[in-house]
Amino acid sequence: MRGPQPQIFRRLCDCWVIGKLGHIEAFTRELERLGFRDIVVERIQARVTPSVLHVPWVALKFLLTTVVFSKRKMTRARWNNILAPLLMPLVGFPLGPMAYYLVSAACG
Numbered sequence: 001m002r003g004p005q006p007q008i009f010r011r012l013c014d015c016w017v018i019g020k021l022g023h024i025e026a027f028t029r030e031l032e033r034l035g036f037r038d039i040v041v042e043r044i045q046a047r048v049t050p051s052v053l054h055v056p057w058v059a060l061k062f063l064l065t066t067v068v069f070s071k072r073k074m075t076r077a078r079w080n081n082i083l084a085p086l087l088m089p090l091v092g093f094p095l096g097p098m099a100y101y102l103v104s105a106a107c108g
Contacts (some may be wrong), residue, residue, distance in 0.1 A: 001096055009091045009098075015084035024101055036105035045092075048100045052092070055085045 001009060013020060028039050059082045066072055092098040 001091065005091050005096050008087050009096075012084050012087045012091060015080035015087070017080075021098065024099075024103075027103070031103075031105050035108055037108070039103070039105040042102045044100050044102045045094075052089055055088075059086055 024041060028041060031039050062082060066078070067074055088098070090096065092100075
């Protein structure tokens with residue numbers, strides 16, 4: 001990661017209350033260690049791009065309906081659930097090292 005990406009990534013993890021995200025190489029090694037075979041890893045960035053592109057609109061709608069036009073209280077968890085998806089594109093492919101994968105394998 002470069003520039004502000006490490007701080008953005010840390011904030012993303014804090015929003016979702018996770019220590020770190022997985023590494024595909026370590027994940028596939030563990031599958032092999034557990035006896036899985038015919039492991040296929042496919043990077044699927046292009047498939048999730050449409051979902052990522054609509055996140056700002058969904059976040060704006062949520063803010064308007066929950067904060068502006070509602071009496072519901074915005075908790076820290078709600079703010080984090082708005083912020084994290086907005087941060088994801090800043091550390092995801094092609095800007096950063098995070099990526100989406102589809103992994104398949106045969107057992108045994």
